[in-house]
Amino acid sequence: xxxxxxxxxxxxxxxxxxxxxxxxxxxxxxxxxxxxxxxxxxxxxxxxxxxxxxxxxxxxxxxxxxxxxxxxxxxxxxxxxxxxxxxxxxxxxxxxxxxxxxxxxxxxxxxxxxxxxxxxxxxxxxxxxxxxxxxxxxxxxxxxxxxxxxxxxxxxxxxxxxxxxxxxxxxxxxxxxxxxxxxxxxxxxxxxxxxxxxxxxxxxxxxxxxxxxxxxxxxxxxxxxxxxxxxxxxxxxxxxxxxxxxxxxxxxxxxxxxxxxxxxxxxxxxxxxxxxxxxxxxxxxxxxxxxxxxxxxxxxxxxxxxxxxxxxxxxxxxxxxxxxxxxxxxxxxxxxxxxxxxxxxxxxxxxxxxxxxxxxxxxxxxxxxxxxxxxxxxxxxxxxxxxx
Amino acid sequence: xxxxxxxxxxxxxxxxxxxxxxxxxxxxxxxxxxxxxxxxxxxxxxxxxxxxxxxxxxxxxxxxxxxxxxxxxxxxxxxxxxxxxxxxxxxxxxxxxxxxxxxxxxxxxxxxxxxxxxxxxxxxxxxxxxxxxxxxxxxxxxxxxxxxxxxxxxxxxxxxxxxxxxxxxxxxxxxxxxxxxxxxxxxxxxxxxxxxxxxxxxxxxxxxxxxxxxxxxxxxxxxxxxxxxxxxxxxxxxxxxxxxxxxxxxxxxxxxxxxxxxxxxxxxxxxxxxxxxxxxxxxxxxxxxxxxxxxxxxxxxxxxxxxxxxxxxxxxxxxxxxxxxxxxxxxxxxxxxxxxxxxxxxxxxxxxxxxxxxxxxxxxxxxxxxxxxxxxxxxxxxxxxxxxxxxxxxxxxxxxxxxxxxxxxxxxxxxxxxxxxxxxxxxxxxxxxxxxxxxxxxxxxxxxx
Numbered sequence: 001x002x003x004x005x006x007x008x009x010x011x012x013x014x015x016x017x018x019x020x021x022x023x024x025x026x027x028x029x030x031x032x033x034x035x036x037x038x039x040x041x042x043x044x045x046x047x048x049x050x051x052x053x054x055x056x057x058x059x060x061x062x063x064x065x066x067x068x069x070x071x072x073x074x075x076x077x078x079x080x081x082x083x084x085x086x087x088x089x090x091x092x093x094x095x096x097x098x099x100x101x102x103x104x105x106x107x108x109x110x111x112x113x114x115x116x117x118x119x120x121x122x123x124x125x126x127x128x129x130x131x132x133x134x135x136x137x138x139x140x141x142x143x144x145x146x147x148x149x150x151x152x153x154x155x156x157x158x159x160x161x162x163x164x165x166x167x168x169x170x171x172x173x174x175x176x177x178x179x180x181x182x183x184x185x186x187x188x189x190x191x192x193x194x195x196x197x198x199x200x201x202x203x204x205x206x207x208x209x210x211x212x213x214x215x216x217x218x219x220x221x222x223x224x225x226x227x228x229x230x231x232x233x234x235x236x237x238x239x240x241x242x243x244x245x246x247x248x249x250x251x252x253x254x255x256x257x258x259x260x261x262x263x264x265x266x267x268x269x270x271x272x273x274x275x276x277x278x279x280x281x282x283x284x285x286x287x288x289x290x291x292x293x294x295x296x297x298x299x300x301x302x303x304x305x306x307x308x309x310x311x312x313x314x315x316x317x318x319x320x321x322x323x324x325x326x327x328x329x330x331x332x333x334x335x336x337x338x339x340x341x342x343x344x345x346x347x348x349x350x351x352x353x354x355x356x357x358x359x360x361x362x363x364x365x366x367x368x369x370x371x372x373x374x375x376x377x378x379x380x381x382x383x384x385x386x387x388x
Numbered sequence: 389x390x391x392x393x394x395x396x397x398x399x400x401x402x403x404x405x406x407x408x409x410x411x412x413x414x415x416x417x418x419x420x421x422x423x424x425x426x427x428x429x430x431x432x433x434x435x436x437x438x439x440x441x442x443x444x445x446x447x448x449x450x451x452x453x454x455x456x457x458x459x460x461x462x463x464x465x466x467x468x469x470x471x472x473x474x475x476x477x478x479x480x481x482x483x484x485x486x487x488x489x490x491x492x493x494x495x496x497x498x499x500x501x502x503x504x505x506x507x508x509x510x511x512x513x514x515x516x517x518x519x520x521x522x523x524x525x526x527x528x529x530x531x532x533x534x535x536x537x538x539x540x541x542x543x544x545x546x547x548x549x550x551x552x553x554x555x556x557x558x559x560x561x562x563x564x565x566x567x568x569x570x571x572x573x574x575x576x577x578x579x580x581x582x583x584x585x586x587x588x589x590x591x592x593x594x595x596x597x598x599x600x601x602x603x604x605x606x607x608x609x610x611x612x613x614x615x616x617x618x619x620x621x622x623x624x625x626x627x628x629x630x631x632x633x634x635x636x637x638x639x640x641x642x643x644x645x646x647x648x649x650x651x652x653x654x655x656x657x658x659x660x661x662x663x664x665x666x667x668x669x670x671x672x673x674x675x676x677x678x679x680x681x682x683x684x685x686x687x688x689x690x691x692x693x694x695x696x697x698x699x700x701x702x703x704x705x706x707x708x709x710x711x712x713x714x715x716x717x718x719x720x721x722x723x724x725x726x727x728x729x730x731x732x733x734x735x736x737x738x739x740x741x742x743x744x745x746x747x748x749x750x751x752x753x754x755x756x757x758x759x760x761x762x763x764x765x766x767x768x769x770x771x772x773x774x775x776x777x778x779x780x781x782x783x784x785x786x787x788x789x790x791x792x793x794x795x796x797x798x799x800x801x802x803x804x805x806x807x808x809x810x811x812x813x814x815x816x817x818x819x820x821x822x823x824x825x826x827x828x829x830x831x832x833x834x835x836x837x
Contacts, residue, residue: 053759
């Protein structure tokens with residue numbers, strides 16, 4: 001391995017301080033640190049450091065996304081063949097490859113555009129390339145419909161990275177979840193490509209006889225749901241690429257909770273919030289959406305995906321422990337509220353999370369203020385004692 | 389009667405190279421150094437000049453801001469050099485040691501017979517005062533102050549820290565005398581903490597409030613003790629003294645001498661036979677470690693791995709130091725080391741490594757940063773290792789923004805850099821939390837005082 005290291009050191013020479021390509025150092029460093037943990041040492045205490053760094057944290061999230069991604073790829077092919085080929089299914093590999101053929105270009109475009117902008121900003125501003133986009137780059141295609149034109153995806157990514165992140169100062173400074181911002185942007189900029197019954201099944205727009213709408217979409221129109229709870233749980237339903245299979249998402253949730261990378265507090269309280277709200281509507285039961293069973297609410301649409309992978313984004317979520325619980329509860333609550341009361345757009349979790357992104361600092365403010373108040377009270381008491 | 393304190397948050401780092409319970413006398417060195425940088429915030433005003441002869445315990449400089457606070461020579465000999473750096477800042481005062489020490493003789497005194505002022509004068513004149521630290525700000529106590537309480541922690545919970553029970557087992561008389569003297573200085577109590585489990589040699593110390601502390605590091609930090617017993621409010625002062633320094637203070641009263649000899653644990657994975665040495669403070673590090681360490685790509689730390697200061701081979705033992713740790717330098721590349729569950733030889737408190745499955749395993753960490761500095765992204769991890777009732781991330785952010793009001797309301801008075809050492813260690817963003825807190829405290833001294 002010394003050979004490789006020497007080679008990299010040689011390549012890095014012209015990028016060093018005072019050398020010809022000094023300005024481009026962040027780009028070459030990003031590639032180098034992807035291969036090696038750099039030889040940086042501590043300057044003062046603590047002299048030793050934990051093995052964890054932001055790269056490891058972000059890669060863990062990417063790993064957690066893999067089950068949902070693989071299933072999403074398969075399901076993209078499955079929905080295509082089952083709807084367009086009148087129920088006759090080709091072999092597994094053909095289904096998967098059809099999905100891959102659709103999804104892979106989206107992932108490539110997302111990473112190419114997003115990382116391109118990140119690298120450009122790093123070089124322009126002279127800071128290191130941050131790892132945040134490793135996750136966002138995969139999340140964005142996974143929350144999009146499979147037939148979204150690539151150029152729309154590219155523009156959504158550019159919007160999310162430039163306006164959602166870099167405008168605030170980069171990774172760690174953004175107030176909204178960049179991946180959700182990309183989806184929200186696409187939703188409002190290209191509504192016909194982001195909702196309806198033709199977009200969730202690949203190449204569905206080429207034929208007429210197709211019922212590819214999402215479950216929430218048909219419920220909003222007062223139609224019957226054509227899928228069993230097991231279909232919903234396993235994910236053999238139309239929907240955004242990565243968000244249909246609750247099972248695959250649960251595997252991801254397990255990875256996030258077991259490694260401690262994702263906040264279980266947000267996930268658990270989010271589920272509780274949504275379950276309670278849906279139960280409440282079940283009890284009222286005026287419309288099809290209100291009557292939709294609360295357990296089903298948890299497994300359809302983007303709820304599971306949103307609560308596991310989006311709501312837990314540590315930068316845009318509440319940051320205090322108590323705050324996280326309140327934050328999760330409210331996301332669950334608003335997700336179901338929007339589903340039930342907004343038939344034009346029954347998928348509520350995205351808007352619920354974005355809404356709570358704006359409220360997260362306020363929640364933290366009140367939690368932290370509790371601690372401040374305690375200190376003030378103690379001071380007042382001690383002054384009283386002294387004067388007595 | 390002891391009162392139990394239990395904490396859950398924190399982290400016990402298990403490292404290779406623990407000191408065996410064995411003490412040897414270090415050989416006498418030729419040159420000893422006193423470094424004003426050991427005394428944070430002190431601007432030295434020299435009393436001696438190059439070529440002067442001094443006795444052990446003779447004043448060599450005093451603090452410009454508090455002229456009563458004096459600093460003395462650890463050995464008798466000749467002032468060889470006063471080394472200065474940029475803007476003539478005094479870096480160190482080198483003393484060529486005589487073959488045997490001639491001490492400045494103070495009179496023997498029983499602290500119980502003395503008034504507060506007499507005890508104070510005695511400590512100030514003898515050079516023992518710098519052992520007394522104050523909180524807030526973690527600096528040497530002001531001679532004019534009266535603290536609301538004094539805290540001593542005999543539970544050294546830091547990784548590989550010297551075992552205080554072992555070091556002071558035969559100095560209990562001096563320790564008691566030191567406690568008696570300190571008790572004269574406060575309007576409140578002297579609080580003494582013991583390691584939770586097992587017997588402690590300090591359990592019979594008189595005139596103190598005893599507390600047994602259970603839990604992972606930083607359970608032994610004096611900051612935990614303060615926050616659980618008598619937290620500091622704005623405008624209040626508490627003092628803290630390290631146990632070995634209490635014994636040195638006691639020895640002054642019993643013998644009339646300032647004895648700068650301390651028992652230091654030489655520890656770390658790069659030490660051949662980790663054990664204790666009786667050594668005079670200011671001794672050259674090279675003399676202490678010569679022939680005792682493996683390899684040459686090592687870092688010598690005066691203190692523990694979390695809070696100590698890096699010393700070069702030609703450097704000297706610090707004034708307060710009772711541990712010297714030697715670990716490998718980490719100036720090496722590690723392939724794909726960022727991958728989850730990779731490099732099992734590197735410990736991680738997070739569960740992205742394998743270490744949480746092997747809680748008993750001992751590690752030999754190096755000084756690699758294990759990543760690059762990043763913005764604060766991950767939340768909740770600081771709180772895991774912060775047992776004080778403090779919002780660490782919010783406080784650090786207030787410090788970074790120099791927002792004094794916010795710092796005050798979030799509890800800056802209650803903390804010292806050492807309370808943030810584990811945050812330094814576990815933080816994903818590779819933040820320098822201790823450094824941030826130190827700079828913030830310095831700002832507070834300047835702005836609030």
